[in-house]
Amino acid sequence: MPLQSHYGKQGVMLVNLGTPDAPTPAAVNRYLGQFLTDPRVIDNLPGLAQQLLVRGIIAPVRSGIVNPFKAGGSTKLYQELWTENGSPLKYYGKVVTEKVAAALGEDYSVKLAMRYQSPSIEVALDELLAEQVSGILVFPLFPQYASATTGSVHQEVMRLLAKRQTIPPVQLVNSYYEQPELIQVFADNARDVGNLDQYDHIVFSYHGLPQRQLKKADDCNHCYVVDGCCNSISRVNQFCYSAQCHATTRAIATELNLDPDRYTTSFQSRLGFDDWAKPYTIDVLEEWAKERGAKKILCFSPAFVADCLETTIEIGVEYQEEFVKWGGERIDLVPSLNDDPRWVAALVSMIRSETREAVA
Numbered sequence: 001m002p003l004q005s006h007y008g009k010q011g012v013m014l015v016n017l018g019t020p021d022a023p024t025p026a027a028v029n030r031y032l033g034q035f036l037t038d039p040r041v042i043d044n045l046p047g048l049a050q051q052l053l054v055r056g057i058i059a060p061v062r063s064g065i066v067n068p069f070k071a072g073g074s075t076k077l078y079q080e081l082w083t084e085n086g087s088p089l090k091y092y093g094k095v096v097t098e099k100v101a102a103a104l105g106e107d108y109s110v111k112l113a114m115r116y117q118s119p120s121i122e123v124a125l126d127e128l129l130a131e132q133v134s135g136i137l138v139f140p141l142f143p144q145y146a147s148a149t150t151g152s153v154h155q156e157v158m159r160l161l162a163k164r165q166t167i168p169p170v171q172l173v174n175s176y177y178e179q180p181e182l183i184q185v186f187a188d189n190a191r192d193v194g195n196l197d198q199y200d201h202i203v204f205s206y207h208g209l210p211q212r213q214l215k216k217a218d219d220c221n222h223c224y225v226v227d228g229c230c231n232s233i234s235r236v237n238q239f240c241y242s243a244q245c246h247a248t249t250r251a252i253a254t255e256l257n258l259d260p261d262r263y264t265t266s267f268q269s270r271l272g273f274d275d276w277a278k279p280y281t282i283d284v285l286e287e288w289a290k291e292r293g294a295k296k297i298l299c300f301s302p303a304f305v306a307d308c309l310e311t312t313i314e315i316g317v318e319y320q321e322e323f324v325k326w327g328g329e330r331i332d333l334v335p336s337l338n339d340d341p342r343w344v345a346a347l348v349s350m351i352r353s354e355t356r357e358a359v360a
């Protein structure tokens, strides 16, 4: 018998990053304003300076709200990404939540939340608590831990719970970067693409992080100090985002029997002028096209569980155009997990194993 209360359902909150409510300058401005004033995302500015810079310059300029007749860069990209179902990140989040809820059955109550914009963590938490759940499993939809993503979700959940008299049993999922269930789905999706020998090279492209944040999160003075610091994972770097990304790559590559010279781990979406985790995906693509004559590249995006701006547009359109200019033919994207039944089954399996004690 578990120690905790076992009355009511087990609550589950699936949490992703968030996306604008609409592809308009006003909505993109609201989204970027909330996202980029998070001190875990832009971590090197004092609070007031960050508010002024983000809300006064970065968000208005990127969204284009400063000029009502001309959408800014980010808004244009969101307009390109938008489908009849809206933003894919939110659409697939909703579909997956419904499917996971149906598969888990009556013992569970499953909600979707977004760290920024809607549906908010606050609303999802209130709904779960109003149902008198016996406990809550907070499951960020980020396979690898970063302070800017998972850490921020955890902090927000704790901030909201800290206001309440009763703090229910809460489990915070940290990461699942090499869980066999997850690795299997990425590998199966790649197998569905066809014979991998048709590709000159395979790129595993992860969202980047400023090197400063990797160092800050490193209590063991390991990252950028020890040679090949992220090439293996152990006690000293078990929570390092970059090391976890490399571990995800190795696990997928092992599953697909890929030799190490067939693939590269790289990082995308750099913002600002500081150095981010390297190598940058765009540099890897340039090198393969210009110096090694690569024509076809296969690209995995294992930091994302659904189509989003960074996969569909940044890699699928922007990097693709550059690659062709450099003499390449095409970059094929391994489809994201989206609402793939194998991904739903993987989530159900991970949730069940995390809550086995509570749902006895």
Ligand SMILES: C=CC1=C(C)c2cc3[nH]c(cc4nc(cc5[nH]c(cc1n2)c(C)c5CCC(=O)O)C(CCC(=O)O)=C4C)c(C)c3C=C
Binding pocket: 017, 018, 019, 020, 032, 040, 041, 042, 062, 074, 087, 089, 142, 146, 148, 149, 207, 208, 209, 210, 213, 269, 271, 303, 304, 307, 308, 309, 310
């Ligand atoms: C692994 C997941 C992610 C990490 C780590 C991450 C860090 C990070 N991101 C920014 C700045 C931006 N990210 C933007 C979009 C975006 N980021 C992620 C995931 C991670 N970000 C996703 C899934 C998305 C797309 C959301 C969607 O709606 O499709 C954007 C907005 C787009 C733009 O204006 O270019 C910004 C800005 C920083 C600064 C950062 C770490 C410090």
Ligand SMILES: [Fe+2]
Binding pocket: 207, 269
């Ligand atoms: Fe991002």
Ligand SMILES: [Fe+2]
Binding pocket: 222, 223, 224, 228, 229, 230, 240, 242, 243
């Ligand atoms: Fe490292």
